[in-house]
Amino acid sequence: MKFSYRFSNLLGAVYRQGNLNFSKDGNTVISPVGNRVSVFDLKNNTSETLPLSTTKNITCVGLSPDGNLAIVVDEDGAALLVSLITRAILHHFHFHKPVSSIRFSPDGRKFIVTKENVALMYHAPGKQREFNAFVLDKSYYGPYDETTCIDWTDDSKCFAVGSKDMSTWVFGAERWANLIYYSLGGHKDLIVGCFFEKDSLDLYTVSQDGTLCVWESDTEPEGLVLKKSSDKPKPQRQREEEEDDEEEERIEGQEGEVIRGKAEAPKEKEVKNVRYKQRSKHFFNKEGDFNNLTAAAYHKPTHILVTGFASGIFHLHELPEFNLIHSLSISDQRIASVSINCSGDWIGFGCSGMGQLLVWEWQSESYVFKQQGHFNNMASLAYSPDGQYIVTGGDDGKVKVWNTNSGLCFVTFTEHTSSITNVTFTSSGFVIVSASLDGTVRAFDLHRYRNFRTFTSPRPAQFSSLAVDVSGELVSAGAQDSFEVFLWSMQTGRLLEILGGHEGPVSCLCFSPVQSILASASWDRTVRLWDMLDSWQVKETLPLTSDGLSVTYRPDGQELAVATLNGEISFWDPHTATQTGSVAGRHDLQMGRKETDKVTAKQSAKGKSFTSLCYSADGESILAGGQSKFVCIYNVKEQMLMKKFEISCNLSFDAMEEFLDRRKMTEFGSLALVDDGAGDGDSVNISLPGVRKGDMSSRHFKPEIRVSSLRFSPTGRSWSATTTEGLLVYSLDGSLVFDPYDLDMDVTPASIHKQLRLQEWTSAIVLAFRLNEKAFKQEVLETVPHDQIRVVCGSLPDIYVEKLLGFVAACLEKSGHLQFYMTWAQSLLMLHGQKLKNRSGAILPTLQALQKSIQRHFDNMSKLCDFNMYNIRYAVALSKQRGMKRAAEDDVKEEEEEDEEELSEEMSEASVEDAEMIL
Incomplete structure (x- = not known):
């Protein structure tokens, strides 16, 4: 692997x-x-x-x-x-x-x-x-306080800078004789945004208290005049003053001209200086005293100003008349950032409180894009059987389903009222089951997006673990307060049995993939195997050296892995109840030192352990993660560490560095332990042992990096981890790895091309797969004529059938030659189906990758066909309607012609009668 x-x-x-x-x-x-x-x-x-x-x-x-x-x-x-x-x-x-x-x-x-x-x-x-x-x-x-915002003129000649000192400064990008700097006041709060008008020096400034000032300039951008450089030598005193002014910048090792804004505007005798005057002042409608204006953006071509507020409301105004175009509340959280695209149709909003990103089309009043992450930490994840979707559960009580191809969430279930502890898919892939601390286990339907089953216990219990059997009929959940395991029927929703016997909280449950046996790990230092077919009795009890935290079966059901509190991973044979090996992973769980820790990182790491385990698709490796920033992959057979992944290098999290920063140490200890509050005499709240998250209301809250759940994808091409940062996906990058198979001196690109010229398709495929370069494999496969595919598949050696099938599955995911690669897959499966069936355990990831690719193409094609079908129906109905209209018009024309003929006949008869009377 x-x-x-x-x-x-x-x-x-x-x-x-x-x-x-x-x-x-x-x-x-x-x-x-x-x-x-x-x-x-x-x-x-x-x-x-x-x-x-x-x-x-x-x-x-x-x-x-x-x-x-x-x-x-x-x-x-x-x-x-x-x-x-x-x-x-x-x-x-x-x-x-x-x-x-x-x-x-x-x-x-x-x-x-x-x-x-x-x-x-x-x-x-x-x-x-x-x-x-x-x-x-x-x-x-120029400003006397921190700067907040910048805007440029369209010709890049000047720029404006807003500040927290309630002033806005206009600077010249070049040494203009009539504009070096200009200060604008008029506000009573910090400046949120400053915007130049299109092709003008006119300026709009917006402050936090909801005030808009319109500033008009008496000079056009073409009226700016470059300052003439004086060749006259400067006095010694003036040179010394300028050197003192530039000393700060030179310390940083940079060189540049320093321009300082002074109280009085510069006086030029030859050129009239640029002047601003306040044209008008407007106030936004405020719903309360705390409804601050937090973000603003201006679209110059359409003269539209967008302002976001702390209450989640945003306004659209047309400037400079300040006409209200649109007003809407998109969230109940503070809008932190606003942006407008180049056409002015789409407005992007970012809300940092809830982690929301919204793109709003204001003309049609509809969402173009609407995504929100989990408000708090993620607790668990699970892959669908085909690898198309990932479901996550978080501490905010929400269950979200993500598409692995697009990376976006397409449905959110909010029925739970407390933290989610575990989520899983059933074997069909269309039902999601989640356990929560609110005392319920819920099943969600991915066809109708609804909660169709709710499982509860006779007495209220907080469910901390969850498992569903292979058939999808049995749902089990472990309680962390009553030490019991509950079993329900998916079909009827009834409670079938309560399994008692554990003497501590049940930390993890796992069903065997091949038998109806449930494994439960507990803090009582045992793993119990329950037989679902024999009256739910305990089949075996596996003794552990420490508290059991996680348990998982190998994909073939022939091995069991258990993570314990002492940092070890032990491997067991579930049939004989004997331990086959163990891995001491405590030294691999490197952990940084927290700011409030009074022990070193090395001592702190002795109390860390793995909390999540997952076997790879082929069962040769195991993925482990826990209270650390590292994820480890171990080889099960050799019982050794193969690779460590550092999932984050973000120092904004706590416990990232091994040693504390000496600059943060004072004579009283770490700066994090010293109270710098309001001086009320209260001591700093130090987190208690076992407290994971910290006090969210504290002034200095730094979350701690950890891995709460890990899963390999069914295809084996990627794995995911729910961490403090979010859901991280790691995948194989095959193009950067040269991994030949059975390489020999005669396996060269020239020999492959020679076999292609001779039309020896089978030998060319074998040589390409021995060289194992993706480009050559794709070239050889796409050179084979369509009518020769079945013949080539029949003459292929058995050892290359699996390799070719895996490559076809990978190509099918991205290639546009759908029928061509589908023919390859069909021929391989039809001709070698029995041989592949005998090695079903090893070939399973490849088949799941093939199923994922075919399912994605099927979904896309079905949407396209449905769309075309409705288009064709519309065209047929429209043609029928036009045909009926033409037929009606023809009938009307015929009637009119008949009436004209009758009228002409009557007139001719009348004229004959008139002539006879005259005669």
Whole structure:
């Protein structure tokens, strides 16, 4: 089994904090999620997480005008220059202080970074090949407090900076003679947004108290005049003053011109300076005193201002008349970020409180995109039998189902009223069962999206574990307070039996994949095997060395793995009730030191253990995770560690570093233990032993990184873990691994091409699979004529049948040659079905991968066929309607012609009679 698993995607979290950005075409939203960046394609309805991460949570993202580059900055000011085309990190940089906002100029030549009360203008990277991609051009000083927002004019000549000191500063990007800096007041609260009008120096400023000021400039952008450079030597005193002013920037190792805003505007005798006057002032309708304006965005071509409030309400106004176009409440949480796409049709909203990301089309008043992660930690996950879906349960009491192909949630069940402890799929793949601390076990139907069964116990119990048998008929749940295991019937919903005997909380349940036997692990240091066919009696009792935390069966049902509190994983033969081996994993569970810990990380790791186990699809390896940032893969036969995965490097979580930072140590101990509160004399609340989550209401809350659940996908190509960060998916990247099979001197690309020229299809396929290069395998398969596929499959050696079937399953997932690869799969299964059946355990992951690919194509084709069918029906009905209309028109024409003929005959007869009378 290969172990080249790489980070693939992040599910379960769509937005945490920071600013949202739309791509250049307006069809993609770029959202910061923790210390990663997710890209949501609104046109194709898919999501992707970039393979990069910062050391702390991301606070702001700046996107270049051409959409090729992005600058990502975290809480400490560490920046990454990222290519959105290759998804690669191009450059690392550190601003040394937290950055509040970052914005590229419209022409893409410069970008502004604001930190503390200074605005720094850099040359945009990529225009010239330089060793340092971040070259400082100018430093602008003016605000007396932290800066909050930036906006550029359309011609990139000037930019505005809003500040917490209630002022807005307008700076010139060049040395303009009539505009170096200009300060605007007029507000009574911090500035949330400042926006220039299109092709103008007119400015709009919005403050937190819901006030909009419209500023009118007396100069057009074409009226800005460059300042003439004076060649006159400066006095010695003036040079010394300027050197003192620039000393701070030189300390950072950067060079750049320093521009300071002073109390009085600069006086130029030759050119008239730019002046602003307040044209009007408007106030937003507030529902309460605490309904602060929290986010704002302005679309210049359509003159639409979008404002978001702390109550979840947003307004659309047309400026400068301040006409209300639209007002709606999209959430009950604070809107943290607002963004508008290039066409002005779609508005993106980010709510950090609930982790929501919404894209609203205001003209049709409909959602384009609506996603929300779990409000709190994820507790459990499970794959569907075909690997198409992942179901997760969280501490917020919600059950969410995610599509593994798109990475998006398509249904959320909210019937539970307390934390979810476990979720699972039945063998059919259309029923989800979840256990919760609210005392219920619920079954959900994926066809009608409803809760169709609710299982309860005679006495209220908190269910901490769950298992469903292979047939899907028996549902079992273990209670953590009554030490009992409850059994229900899925068909009738009735309680069948209560299994008693454990002397401690039941921590985990697992049904055998091949027999009707239930294994239950408990804190009483035993694993009990219950026979479901023999009056639910205890078949065997396996003694453990410590409290049992997790138990799982191997896919063939011939082995049992148990994780215990002392950090060990023991392997048992369920038929003979004997232990076959064990793995001491305590040393592999490296854990960092918490800020409030008074013992070292090495001592703290002695109390850690694995809490989740999962066998690989072939049963050769086992995946283990727990109270650590590491996930371990062990070889069961050799009982040794094969690989460790570090699931997070985010220092915003607690217990990430092995040693405490010396800068956080004081004479009284760690800074986290020293009370820096309001001075009321109360001591700091230190978390008690066993408390996992901490106090959410405390001023300094840092969640601790941990793995709550792990699962291999049925196809074996990927595995997922529910962590504090979200649902992490790791998958195999086959293109980067060269893994030949039975390689010889004559196995070369030239020999493969020679066999193809000779039309020796079977030998060409064998050589390609021995070389094991994906490109050659695909080339050989697609060269074989369609009518020769069955002949080639019949003459293929048995050892290459499984390899070819696995490759066909992988190609079928992405290739557009649907019928061609379906013919390969059908021929292999029909001609070698009996041989494959004898090795069903080993071939099962391949068959499940094939089923997943076929099922996805079937879903897509059925949707397309249904759509075409309705289109054809509509066209037929329309043609019939037109035919009937034409027939009616023809009838009317015939009647009119008959009437005309009768009328002409009558007139001719009347004219004959008149002539006779005259005569």
